[in-house]
Amino acid sequence: MAKKITIALVGRPNVGKSSLFNRLIKKRKAIVDATPGVTRDRLYGEMEWEGKTLTIIDTGGFLPPDEATPILPQVIIQCQKAIVEADVIIFMTDVRTGLTPIDVEIMKYLRKTQKPVLCAVNKVDGEKQLQDLSEFYALGVEKIWPISAIHGHGIYELIEEALTLVSAEETKEEKIPSMAIKVALVGRPNVGKSSLFNRLVGDERSVVSDIPGTTRDTIDTILKYDDKTYLFMDTAGLRRKTRIKTRLERYSVKRALKAIKHTDITLLLLEAPEGITDQDIKIINYAIACGKCILIVVNKWDLMPTTSKFKREYIENIRQRLRFASFLPVITVSALKGEGLKQIFAMLNTLYQEYTLRISTGQLNRFVEEIWGKYQPPLYQNRPIKLYYITQVDIKPPTFVIFTNYPQAIPENYKRFLVNQLHQLGFKYIPLKLLFRERR
Ligand code: GDP
Numbered sequence: 001m002a003k004k005i006t007i008a009l010v011g012r013p014n015v016g017k018s019s020l021f022n023r024l025i026k027k028r029k030a031i032v033d034a035t036p037g038v039t040r041d042r043l044y045g046e047m048e049w050e051g052k053t054l055t056i057i058d059t060g061g062f063l064p065p066d067e068a069t070p071i072l073p074q075v076i077i078q079c080q081k082a083i084v085e086a087d088v089i090i091f092m093t094d095v096r097t098g099l100t101p102i103d104v105e106i107m108k109y110l111r112k113t114q115k116p117v118l119c120a121v122n123k124v125d126g127e128k129q130l131q132d133l134s135e136f137y138a139l140g141v142e143k144i145w146p147i148s149a150i151h152g153h154g155i156y157e158l159i160e161e162a163l164t165l166v167s168a169e170e171t172k173e174e175k176i177p178s179m180a181i182k183v184a185l186v187g188r189p190n191v192g193k194s195s196l197f198n199r200l201v202g203d204e205r206s207v208v209s210d211i212p213g214t215t216r217d218t219i220d221t222i223l224k225y226d227d228k229t230y231l232f233m234d235t236a237g238l239r240r241k242t243r244i245k246t247r248l249e250r251y252s253v254k255r256a257l258k259a260i261k262h263t264d265i266t267l268l269l270l271e272a273p274e275g276i277t278d279q280d281i282k283i284i285n286y287a288i289a290c291g292k293c294i295l296i297v298v299n300k301w302d303l304m305p306t307t308s309k310f311k312r313e314y315i316e317n318i319r320q321r322l323r324f325a326s327f328l329p330v331i332t333v334s335a336l337k338g339e340g341l342k343q344i345f346a347m348l349n350t351l352y353q354e355y356t357l358r359i360s361t362g363q364l365n366r367f368v369e370e371i372w373g374k375y376q377p378p379l380y381q382n383r384p385i386k387l388y389y390i391t392q393v394d395i396k397p398p399t400f401v402i403f404t405n406y407p408q409a410i411p412e413n414y415k416r417f418l419v420n421q422l423h424q425l426g427f428k429y430i431p432l433k434l435l436f437r438e439r440r
């Protein structure tokens, strides 16, 4: 029988823990923890989720508000046990009150527990509240999950992520440092994936370990290089000791797509003599659609003329094939000679920094005002289109929301113009996401 998964809801009073609890367990009855001698400080409920039974703990508490004790110790006392029992913690905050010092303290405490924590910002009932999310990143989390316990928004994604975290914890002997830069090394057969990968792991400066894969039945490789940790996904077929070349090695596109989906950066390997193919373009488009960073590496450069003019023109040719993605980085290497490896690591780092970069709302709005002064979209039904406000709502990929009176009327070329401008804020090499929301 599959292990039961327990999720604890933690947060200061009134953020909406019991509202979420009730929504999750629906009409099923909550079981009050009745351990003798213990304050009845936790509610347990069960829910079915795609064939699994999940236990939800509401640490909302029945402690009478105790004026004498500050809230923080009360919250912590209440959730201590729940945290021990939980496989994953949903830490809830409230967009309507905004981030409070107590939230920050609770988060600090949760960090020490070593359990996976998801940070949910509740009461995001509509678009208006989306504007206020950015302050919650001050909690130092990579991602926040906007939800509305009352309306049910965002709950599905939140629980899915919680389960993903639990299964990731279970399958990993060695935990992946949360800051690991996750890379999918893909490319057609014979471009040199295996040669390149063995060069990367064979470098004397790199420390390598195999771990069970992020996806079922695969092997990932953790590689530490210059104090940075990289996770190369699905690498069993690439490692020297496991490598068995079959004559008819099929390029498993499906496998590549899966790896792309689960990683931050797609390292697409080409070989210089053949250049970029339609298949490669498809891979790139897929990775962009998934919001991933892409690094194009042209291997076997040792076979090409050595002049810098040739190199310039060669890369220019690739860029032309990329059309709207001409910002993608392209570097040349030789796995055979071990040339260009440092460049690869340097670029992976740059990409990841951009991928996780946050621009303050103030800076963004000054920026939009400035470009607004230069170039405005055409009238829509004789009315001016206005851009009221812009905010960054997410990273990986950096995602921006612009509030406007006519989201549907903004021409494609103007959207592209805006995205191009956003690239100049420090996103040189990566795809960005720009969304438009209506506000009159
Ligand atoms: P707890 O103390 O953390 O368990 O919080 P409750 O679940 O008791 O909720 C506190 C208050 O916030 C109640 O008045 C709820 O109706 C309200 N609330 C909870 N979730 C939402 C939500 O998604 N949107 C809004 N607008 N209010 C909510």
Ligand code: GDP
Binding pocket: 187, 188, 189, 190, 191, 192, 193, 194, 195, 196, 299, 300, 301, 302, 303, 333, 334, 335, 336, 337
């Ligand atoms: P994979 O199928 O993508 O894993 O490709 P392999 O790593 O097996 O390499 C395919 C062939 O290309 C092998 O014969 C390699 O020796 C050769 N190869 C790989 N990298 C280079 C390189 O940088 N230069 C040259 N000239 N040959 C290379």
